[in-house]
Amino acid sequence: MRLSRYFLPVLKETPSEAQIASHRLMLRAGMIKQQTAGIYSWLPLGFKVLRRIEQIVHEEQIRAGHIPMLMPTLQPADLWRESGRYDDYGEEMLRIRDRHGRDMLYGPTNEEMITDIFRAHVGSYKDLPLTLYHIQWKFRDEIRPRFGVMRGREFFMKDGYNFDLDYESAMHAYNRHMVSYLRSYERMGLQAIPMRADSGPIGGDDTHEFLVLADTGESEVFYDSAITDLRLGDREIDYDDWDEVAAICKEWTTPYARTDETHDAAQFDALPDERRKTSRGIEVGQIFYFGTKYSEPMGATVQDREGNKVAVHMGSHGIGVSRLVGAIIEANHDDKGIIWPEGVTPFHAGIVNLKQGDAEADAACEDLYAALVSAGLEPLYDDREERAGAKFATMDLVGVPWRITVGPRGMKNGVVELTSRRSGESEELAPELAVTRLKEIYAGHL
Amino acid sequence: MRLSRYFLPVLKETPSEAQIASHRLMLRAGMIKQQTAGIYSWLPLGFKVLRRIEQIVHEEQIRAGHIPMLMPTLQPADLWRESGRYDDYGEEMLRIRDRHGRDMLYGPTNEEMITDIFRAHVGSYKDLPLTLYHIQWKFRDEIRPRFGVMRGREFFMKDGYNFDLDYESAMHAYNRHMVSYLRSYERMGLQAIPMRADSGPIGGDDTHEFLVLADTGESEVFYDSAITDLRLGDREIDYDDWDEVAAICKEWTTPYARTDETHDAAQFDALPDERRKTSRGIEVGQIFYFGTKYSEPMGATVQDREGNKVAVHMGSHGIGVSRLVGAIIEANHDDKGIIWPEGVTPFHAGIVNLKQGDAEADAACEDLYAALVSAGLEPLYDDREERAGAKFATMDLVGVPWRITVGPRGMKNGVVELTSRRSGESEELAPELAVTRLKEIYAGHL
Numbered sequence: 088m089r090l091s092r093y094f095l096p097v098l099k100e101t102p103s104e105a106q107i108a109s110h111r112l113m114l115r116a117g118m119i120k121q122q123t124a125g126i127y128s129w130l131p132l133g134f135k136v137l138r139r140i141e142q143i144v145h146e147e148q149i150r151a152g153h154i155p156m157l158m159p160t161l162q163p164a165d166l167w168r169e170s171g172r173y174d175d176y177g178e179e180m181l182r183i184r185d186r187h188g189r190d191m192l193y194g195p196t197n198e199e200m201i202t203d204i205f206r207a208h209v210g211s212y213k214d215l216p217l218t219l220y221h222i223q224w225k226f227r228d229e230i231r232p233r234f235g236v237m238r239g240r241e242f243f244m245k246d247g248y249n250f251d252l253d254y255e256s257a258m259h260a261y262n263r264h265m266v267s268y269l270r271s272y273e274r275m276g277l278q279a280i281p282m283r284a285d286s287g288p289i290g291g292d293d294t295h296e297f298l299v300l301a302d303t304g305e306s307e308v309f310y311d312s313a314i315t316d317l318r319l320g321d322r323e324i325d326y327d328d329w330d331e332v333a334a335i336c337k338e339w340t341t342p343y344a345r346t347d348e349t350h351d352a353a354q355f356d357a358l359p360d361e362r363r364k365t366s367r368g369i370e371v372g373q374i375f376y377f378g379t380k381y382s383e384p385m386g387a388t389v390q391d392r393e394g395n396k397v398a399v400h401m402g403s404h405g406i407g408v409s410r411l412v413g414a415i416i417e418a419n420h421d422d423k424g425i426i427w428p429e430g431v432t433p434f435h436a437g438i439v440n441l442k443q444g445d446a447e448a449d450a451a452c453e454d455l456y457a458a459l460v461s462a463g464l465e466p467l468y469d470d471r472e473e474r475a476g477a478k479f480a481t482m483d484l485v486g487v488p489w490r491i492t493v494g495p496r497g498m499k500n501g502v503v504e505l506t507s508r509r510s511g512e513s514e515e516l517a518p519e520l521a522v523t524r525l526k527e528i529y530a531g532h533l
Numbered sequence: 534m535r536l537s538r539y540f541l542p543v544l545k546e547t548p549s550e551a552q553i554a555s556h557r558l559m560l561r562a563g564m565i566k567q568q569t570a571g572i573y574s575w576l577p578l579g580f581k582v583l584r585r586i587e588q589i590v591h592e593e594q595i596r597a598g599h600i601p602m603l604m605p606t607l608q609p610a611d612l613w614r615e616s617g618r619y620d621d622y623g624e625e626m627l628r629i630r631d632r633h634g635r636d637m638l639y640g641p642t643n644e645e646m647i648t649d650i651f652r653a654h655v656g657s658y659k660d661l662p663l664t665l666y667h668i669q670w671k672f673r674d675e676i677r678p679r680f681g682v683m684r685g686r687e688f689f690m691k692d693g694y695n696f697d698l699d700y701e702s703a704m705h706a707y708n709r710h711m712v713s714y715l716r717s718y719e720r721m722g723l724q725a726i727p728m729r730a731d732s733g734p735i736g737g738d739d740t741h742e743f744l745v746l747a748d749t750g751e752s753e754v755f756y757d758s759a760i761t762d763l764r765l766g767d768r769e770i771d772y773d774d775w776d777e778v779a780a781i782c783k784e785w786t787t788p789y790a791r792t793d794e795t796h797d798a799a800q801f802d803a804l805p806d807e808r809r810k811t812s813r814g815i816e817v818g819q820i821f822y823f824g825t826k827y828s829e830p831m832g833a834t835v836q837d838r839e840g841n842k843v844a845v846h847m848g849s850h851g852i853g854v855s856r857l858v859g860a861i862i863e864a865n866h867d868d869k870g871i872i873w874p875e876g877v878t879p880f881h882a883g884i885v886n887l888k889q890g891d892a893e894a895d896a897a898c899e900d901l902y903a904a905l906v907s908a909g910l911e912p913l914y915d916d917r918e919e920r921a922g923a924k925f926a927t928m929d930l931v932g933v934p935w936r937i938t939v940g941p942r943g944m945k946n947g948v949v950e951l952t953s954r955r956s957g958e959s960e961e962l963a964p965e966l967a968v969t970r971l972k973e974i975y976a977g978h979l
Contacts, residue, residue, distance in 0.1 A: 092598065093600065094600050094602075094654075094660075094663060094665060096653075096654035096655070117654075120650055120653065120654075122604075122605060122608065122609060122612075122646060122649070123608075123609040123635070123637070126605045126607055126608075126609075127605060128602065128603065128604045128605060128646065128650055129602055129603040129604075130602050130650070131600050131601060131602045131665070133602075134601055134602045134603045134667075135601075137603070152538065154539065154540050154577050155577060155580055155581075156540075156574065156575055156576050156577045156579075156580045157574065157575040157580045157583070158568075158574045158575075159568060159572045159573060159574060159670075159687045160606060160670055160687065161572055161639075161672070161686075161687055162568065162569075162572075163568060163569040163572075166568075178632045179632075181629065181631065181632075183627065183629050183639075185627065185674055185686075186624045186625075186627075186674045186676065189569070191569070193607075193629075200568060200574065203568070204566055204574055204576070207542075207566065208540075208542035208563075208566075209542070214540075217540060219540060219577070221580075224605075224606055224670065226607070228631055228632045230632065240631075241605045241606065241607055
């Protein structure tokens with residue numbers, strides 16, 4: 088993308104309404120615009136990041152054997168009357184009446200609807216196990232929306248639902264979700280720690296939430312530092328292997344890690360001093376096993392092997408896709424702006440032309456641009472007639488992880504400068520080598 | 534995908550509520566489930582097709598130089614009060630009040646919001662031309678929703694908005710949209726004819742709608758048969774070349790083609806007998822130029838070269854993404870079911886194992902499956918223990934355009950059968966050659 092043709096409305100001033108770094112930076116980098124309290128437009132740069140995250144979530148869910156579909160944003164109230172949650176949910180549920188006076192609502196979650204789909208179409212244990220998910224806009228009428236997309240009212244979320252014949256199979260689904268979530272976060276450059284949690288309004292027996300460590304997190308967290316050394320890396324995972332998946336979950340849930348809600352001071356204090364850590368955390372996902380809580384009242388049953396009608400065991404599993412954009416920025420920024428992890432960056436490399444309008448410099452930049460595109464990378468080329476300082480500041484603010492600077496001095500020697508946004512380190516090398524380096528850097532991310 | 538692990542709830546009976554082929558077939562093929570009047574869940578097969586169409590629209594919009602972003606589904610009523618449409622829009626607008634009593638609405642379209650974004654961020658002619666678009670869920674509270682996703686209440690639509698300094702530049706944007714739309718429809722296997730139209734509630738001077746010929750169309754159409762011979766094919770189009778783009782539009786708008794709303798009997802009657810055609814048509818898109826209709830009341834102005842403040846020239850351009858799923862089926866089906874065009878098919882090829890459980894047959898199918906996947910194709914493998922007739926019927930119903938049948942007789946001779954869903958013709962060939970053939974068939978579609 089050439090910046091002269093893009094829509095990247097960066098702001099010079101820090102918006103006064105933004106209290107935390109991610110909100111401030113998303114506004115300054117031209118990623119979002121607030122349309123009313125807690126409701127945002129995703130401007131082109133923000134939309135690109137949102138899509139990258141959505142894509143990672145899709146890929147990892149499909150890899151785990153979960154099936155994508157899409158439920159609507161609006162739901163009939165009757166479904167929620169069946170489960171008994173219509174009255175329970177309170178003012179956070181956005182209730183709507185259509186032109187015929189029918190009660191509807193903007194879905195805050197989809198347990199009822201997915202259970203309705205299941206009971207309409209599935210009748211035999213032979214169709215199990217089954218995990219369906221979707222990534223869709225949801226609404227929660229927060230009394231005080233704040234922190235930008237981190238606590239918005241209209242938000243984009245992946246929610247998945249497993250249907251299993253028995254507890255053991257449902258626990259395997261639970262474990263599959265834990266592992267696929269860990270993988271998703273890792274690909275986004277995040278370390279998210281699974282912590283045993285309270286179940287809240289969804290209800291349930293087993294539940295973990297995933298927290299990213301960041302000073303602005305809403306929860307206080309207590310953890311054994313051993314957990315922050317764990318990585319999935321590129322290990323092959325067979326999601327059909329119950330033991331293998333369970334072993335990974337055990338690895339990640341054995342070190343102590345709790346939020347203030349479930350904190351057990353005695354267990355924590357038993358850890359060696361140097362491993363006892365406290366911090367703040369941002370919740371970016373949660374998984375639940377809740378058994379027959381919805382299948383029983385709503386009649387989601389199957390015939391088992393013996394011909395008995397049994398209610399299916401269910402769980403639900405969510406990742407906050409729009410919230411993750413904020414969480415990633417909270418964990419990856421400095422005074423100058425955002426620092427995108429390679430897995431989610433909206434552009435793979437920035438090209439800064441120090442002598443815009445000079446035929447030779449322009450040609451060198453165009454060549455680089457074409458070489459990056461043909462390598463499958465997306466460059467952001469600052470082709471405006473601006474001074475170097477302003478171009479560098481824009482690239483730093485919007486967080487492009489690698490910058491190639493093309494200047495008259497380097498061109499005399501046949502080199503360009505490749506700079507890491509994260510370390511600030513630069514190296515001079517031939518343009519072809521810069522492209523090769525970037526291909527290597529992004530090899531695992533394309 | 535292995536059918537034994539998929540969620541494809543096909544129906545044996547024809548649902549009585551469905552009046553037209555696409556609605557009937559989408560229900561029977563397990564593509565959608567109605568949740569309440571005019572609101573549907575997209576089951577896995579339906580969601581796959583929806584995504585393919587969305588992807589084509591994105592690719593062709595980006596190719597034309599238009600920039601993707603995303604606006605929210607809910608909008609503040611105040612924006613619509615500024616343009617004067619809040620009261621005009623009538624009962625089709627779904628009006629909502631939030632917990633604080635603020636008036637909101639579920640967006641049926643986005644002229645007001647995009648104009649608000651523009652005026653907040655753009656101030657100079659140097660930032661023009663600019664075309665922004667998004668693909669988002671919208672709501673229109675139809676009094677009698679019907680025909681499945683063809684006239685639903687919650688629907689998925691691409692809407693794009695151009696901002697230009699003057700009429701000429703805005704007309705180039707209009708033309709770019711016409712050409713990029715023609716290309717999108719062609720990639721979906723559709724012939725959509727641009728017809729001069731009335732502007733309706735959006736208002737405007739120039740407008741064309743795009744109609745797909747189908748017996749169930751809501752409009753009567755009159756056209757010169759010469760237009761149905763036109764194809765863009767794979768011609769290279771330079772979207773920056775005003776003349777080239779205008780010439781393509783001229784090619785497509787010169788032959789007579791009108792709906793009953795704008796029909797001119799005298800012009801039509803002047804055509805040679807054999808070229809005078811009448812039919813019915815389904816609207817799948819519309820483009821508008823409306824000048825300063827929104828920019829003036831809402832204050833979307835820029836400084837021009839002379840320093841004068843001028844209201845920008847705008848247009849809006851829509852493609853009905855969810856509606857297209859229905860329209861494609863209306864134009865591509867037979868008694869047995871759907872016949873997907875290669876460009877939008879949810880699966881590229883079906884594999885039918887005639888002897889499930891037989892070690893040799895199973896191995897041959899697994900090899901084929903792996904070969905197709907490594908060729909970048911997505912097979913649907915019917916690995917259930919069902920009789921051949923049932924497997925064929927399912928493949929025909931869900932519309933997979935190419936079927937590979939693996940049977941004991943063929944295997945003795947080292948061949949499988951490759952069958953075209955559209956022509957019904959089969960050919961026997963070695964499995965490797967079947968994969969090669971499919972790679973050729975899908976070469977332009979991956």
